[in-house]
Amino acid sequence: MALSGGVDSSVAAAELLRDGHEVVGITMRLWGGESDTGCCSVADVDDARRVAQQLGIDHLVFNFTDDFNEHVVAPYVSAHQQGLTPNPCIECNRHLKFHRLSERADLLGFDAVATGHHARIIDRDGVRYVARGEDMAKDQSYVVHMLPQRELVRTMFPIGDLTKAEVRLRATAMGLRTADKPDSQDVCFITHDGGRTAFLGSRIAFRPATVVDAVDGTTLGAVESVEMVTLGQRRGIGLPGGGPKRYVVDIDHATSTVKVGDESMLLCESMVVHDMTWAHLPVDGDVLVQSSAHGATQPAAITLEGNTALVQWAQPQRRVSPGQSVVLYDATDTYVLGGGIAG
Amino acid sequence: MSDYTYLDHAATTPMRPESVAAMLPHLSQHFANPSGSHRFAREARTAIDEAREAMAAVIGCKPGEVIFTGGGTEADNTSIRGVLARRGGTSVCPAAEHHAVLECVHVTHGTVVATTATGAVDLDVLATALESTPDASVVSVMVVNNEVGTINDMAAVAKVVRRSAPTAALHTDAVQAACWLDLRTIWPHVDLLALSAHKFGGPKGVGVLIAREGVTFEPALIGGGQERERRSGTHNVGGIVAMAEALRLTDVQREAELPRIAALRDLLVDRLVAELIGVHETVPRDAKVAGSAHLCIEGIENEALLFLLDEAGVCASAASACAAGAMEPSHVLHAMGVPRELAQGALRLTLGTTSAEADVHRGVEVIVRAVHQLRRTSTVVS
Numbered sequence: 001m002a003l004s005g006g007v008d009s010s011v012a013a014a015e016l017l018r019d020g021h022e023v024v025g026i027t028m029r030l031w032g033g034e035s036d037t038g039c040c041s042v043a044d045v046d047d048a049r050r051v052a053q054q055l056g057i058d059h060l061v062f063n064f065t066d067d068f069n070e071h072v073v074a075p076y077v078s079a080h081q082q083g084l085t086p087n088p089c090i091e092c093n094r095h096l097k098f099h100r101l102s103e104r105a106d107l108l109g110f111d112a113v114a115t116g117h118h119a120r121i122i123d124r125d126g127v128r129y130v131a132r133g134e135d136m137a138k139d140q141s142y143v144v145h146m147l148p149q150r151e152l153v154r155t156m157f158p159i160g161d162l163t164k165a166e167v168r169l170r171a172t173a174m175g176l177r178t179a180d181k182p183d184s185q186d187v188c189f190i191t192h193d194g195g196r197t198a199f200l201g202s203r204i205a206f207r208p209a210t211v212v213d214a215v216d217g218t219t220l221g222a223v224e225s226v227e228m229v230t231l232g233q234r235r236g237i238g239l240p241g242g243g244p245k246r247y248v249v250d251i252d253h254a255t256s257t258v259k260v261g262d263e264s265m266l267l268c269e270s271m272v273v274h275d276m277t278w279a280h281l282p283v284d285g286d287v288l289v290q291s292s293a294h295g296a297t298q299p300a301a302i303t304l305e306g307n308t309a310l311v312q313w314a315q316p317q318r319r320v321s322p323g324q325s326v327v328l329y330d331a332t333d334t335y336v337l338g339g340g341i342a343g
Numbered sequence: 344m345s346d347y348t349y350l351d352h353a354a355t356t357p358m359r360p361e362s363v364a365a366m367l368p369h370l371s372q373h374f375a376n377p378s379g380s381h382r383f384a385r386e387a388r389t390a391i392d393e394a395r396e397a398m399a400a401v402i403g404c405k406p407g408e409v410i411f412t413g414g415g416t417e418a419d420n421t422s423i424r425g426v427l428a429r430r431g432g433t434s435v436c437p438a439a440e441h442h443a444v445l446e447c448v449h450v451t452h453g454t455v456v457a458t459t460a461t462g463a464v465d466l467d468v469l470a471t472a473l474e475s476t477p478d479a480s481v482v483s484v485m486v487v488n489n490e491v492g493t494i495n496d497m498a499a500v501a502k503v504v505r506r507s508a509p510t511a512a513l514h515t516d517a518v519q520a521a522c523w524l525d526l527r528t529i530w531p532h533v534d535l536l537a538l539s540a541h542k543f544g545g546p547k548g549v550g551v552l553i554a555r556e557g558v559t560f561e562p563a564l565i566g567g568g569q570e571r572e573r574r575s576g577t578h579n580v581g582g583i584v585a586m587a588e589a590l591r592l593t594d595v596q597r598e599a600e601l602p603r604i605a606a607l608r609d610l611l612v613d614r615l616v617a618e619l620i621g622v623h624e625t626v627p628r629d630a631k632v633a634g635s636a637h638l639c640i641e642g643i644e645n646e647a648l649l650f651l652l653d654e655a656g657v658c659a660s661a662a663s664a665c666a667a668g669a670m671e672p673s674h675v676l677h678a679m680g681v682p683r684e685l686a687q688g689a690l691r692l693t694l695g696t697t698s699a700e701a702d703v704h705r706g707v708e709v710i711v712r713a714v715h716q717l718r719r720t721s722t723v724v725s
Contacts (some may be wrong), residue, residue, distance in 0.1 A: 029669035045668060049668070060650060060668075061668040061669040062669065063646060063669035063670045065669075084390055104644075104646075104647055107717055108647055108650055108651060109716070118407075183564065221692055222669070
C-alpha cells in the first residue's frame with residue numbers, strides 16, 4: 001500500500017485490512033529538495049508512519065529520489081525549456097508508483113500494489129481497464145490512465161468506490177490523524193512561496209519574448225520568459241487592462257514570440273496526440289476525450305497512425321497545450337481506453 | 344527478540360544487564376538532583392563522581408577531563424563548534440566522518456579532506472590540507488568508521504596534526520571504538536574525545552566528552568554551570584552511572600571478546616563470500632575492527648534486501664537514514680570511491696557481545712536466500 005501520509009491512502013490501507021489482505025505500508029521518498037505541501041515531506045512521512053502504527057501494519061520508506069529526478073523532475077524542466085506544458089504527476093505515476101514501486105513489490109514477493117487514487121479497475125471480458133472513481137469531482141482516472149494490463153492485474157484502488165466525503169467520514173470514525181488533513185495541491189516539488197517561476201528560473205535560463213497581435217503582427221509588449229507562458233493565458237503577459245479579452249493563442253519558441261488574440265482563435269478542429277499507450281488494444285473511431293485533470297470530456301473521432309492519434313473534435317475545442325496528457329474514454333465516459341501527450 | 348538475529352551492533356547495542364541494574368535505583372528511590380545541598384543530593388553527587396572516576400580509569404584521562412553529555416553527537420558538536428567559537432579559525436576533517444562531525448565542519452565552512460580506498464584518512468592529503476589551512480584550529484578524525492569499520496592510526500594522525508597544525512586541537516569521534524580498542528592507547532594522542540554509551544552496552548541519550556586540561560571551548564549549553572561550566576543541565580544520573588558500568592565491563596572483557604567476535608565475523612563473511620557470487624568485502628579485515636562485516640553485493644538494492652532480512656527476522660543495516668527514514672546513498676562509500684551501483688548493494692553486518700555462532704548461520708541462510716530472490720528478477724545489472 002503506497003502511503004503518502006494523506007487521508008485517501010490512509011483509508012485505502014484500512015479498507016484493504018478490512019477485506020482481509022496482508023498489508024505493508026510504503027512511503028516513497030521522491031523529492032530531496034525544498035517542498036511545502038508535497039507528498040514526500042518529512043511531516044507527511046510522520047503521518048504515514050503514525051497511520052500505519054495505528055492500523056497495526058509495517059511501514060517502510062523507499063528512497064526513489066534518483067528515479068524521481070531522472071523520470072519526473074529533469075523531464076519537467078527540459079519540457080518547459082522546449083516550450084511544452086508537462087504533467088509531472090502523471091509521469092510520477094507512470095515511472096514511480098506503477099513501475100519502480102510495483103517492480104520492487106514484485107521482487108519482494110507482494111501480489112499487488114494499492115494506492116489511494118480515486119479510480120476503479122473494472123473487468124470487461126477478461127480485460128482490465130482504469131475506470132472513473134465513484135466521486136466524479138475527485139476522479140483521478142486521468143492521472144492513472146497509462147496503466148498497461150500487466151500493472152492493471154496487480155493494482156488495487158481500495159477507495160475508488162467511495163466519495164471523498166465518505167473517505168473522510170471513515171477516517172474520522174477510525175480516529176485517523178489524517179482525517180481532516182487538506183488535500184494535496186499542485187506539484188509536490190514546487191513550493192508555494194517560490195512557485196514554478198522560482199523552480200524553473202534556478203534551473204534554466206529564461207528567454208524574454210515579444211508579445212504580438214496574432215492578426216496583424218504588431219508588437220504589444222514583452223514578457224521575461226517565453227518558458228512561463230501557456231496557451232490560453234490572459235494575465236501576466238504585459239497587456240494593458242480594458243478592451244476586449246485577449247488570450248495567448250500561439251507561442252513560437254524558436255523566435256520567442258507570444259501571439260495574442262480573441263478567444264475564437266484558441267479553437268481548433270483537431271489535434272495530434274503522440275506516445276499513445278493503451279489499456280488493451282489500440283482504439284479508433286468515436287470516443288470521449290479529456291485533456292486536463294478535471295476538465296469535461298468532449299466527443300471526438302480518432303484516427304491512428306502508428307503511435308500517434310489524430311483527434312477530430314465533434315465541435316471545435318480550445319487548443320491543448322503541447323505536453324499535456326490527453327486521455328480517451330469509452331462512449332459512456334466510464335473507463336479509460338488509452339492516452340498520450342498533446343503535440 | 345528471541346526470534347530475531349541481531350546483526351546491527353554498530354547502530355546500537357543491547358544494554359548490558361549490569362548496566363540496567365546500575366541504572367534502576369536512580370530511576371526510583373535515588374532520584375535526587377546531584378546539584379542540590381541535602382543528603383539525597385550528595386548521594387547522587389557521589390554516584391556521579393564515582394562514575395567519572397571509573398570512566399577516567401578506562402580512558403586513561405584525569406577525572407576532571409570527563410564531561411558528561413547527552414550523547415556522542417553533542418560531544419562532537421561541542422568539540423568542533425566550541426573550539427571554533429572560542430579560538431576562531433577553521434575546522435578540518437576527512438570525508439568519511441560521521442555526520443555529527445561532518446555537518447559541524449560543513450556549517451562552519453571548514454575543509455573536508457579525501458580518504459583512502461579503505462576509508463582511512465589519507466595522511467599525506469591531511470598534511471597538505473593542514474599546511475594550506477594556517478588558521479585550522481580544530482581537526483577531527485574518527486578512530487573507527489561507523490559504516491565500514493576502518494581504524495585510523497591515531498598516533499600517526501596526531502603526528503601529522505602536531506607537525507602541520509601545531510596550534511590546532513585534535514578531536515576524535517571514538518564512538519565506535521570503545522568495544523574494540525583500548526581507549527588508553529587513543530587518549531594520549533588527542534585533545535578531545537567523544538563517546539556514546541549505547542554503543543557499548545549502556546543507555547541511549549548519554550555520552551561523554553573528554554577534554555584535555557587546558558584545551559578550552561565554548562560550551563554548547565550554558566545555564567546552571569554543571570560540569571565545571573562546560574556543560575550545563577541537570578545530570579542524567581541513572582544514565583551516567585549505567586554508562587560507567589557498561590564501559591568498565593567492556594574494558595574488562597575486551598581482551599577475551601575480541602578473538603571470539605573476530606572469529607564469528609570471519610565465519611560470517613567467509614560463508615557469504617563462498618555461497619554467493621559477486622560479494623565484495625568493502626575493507627580488508629586487517630584494516631578494521633573485529634565486529635564489523637561490510638559487504639557490497641552486486642545486482643541487488645540494499646533497501647529491498649533489508650526488507651527481506653527484516654521479514655525473516657534478521658536485523659542489519661546499510662548506510663544512514665534521512666529524517667524521513669529513507670536510506671541515503673553512503674557518503675563513506677562515495678569517499679572511498681566505491682561506484683554508486685555497487686554501493687547500492689552495501690550491507691553492514693555488525694557483531695557484538697551478545698552475538699553467537701547461531702546468529703551467524705541464521706544470518707547467512709537468510710541473506711543468501713534473499714539475495715537469490717532479488718537477483719532472480721532484479722533489473723539492476725551486475
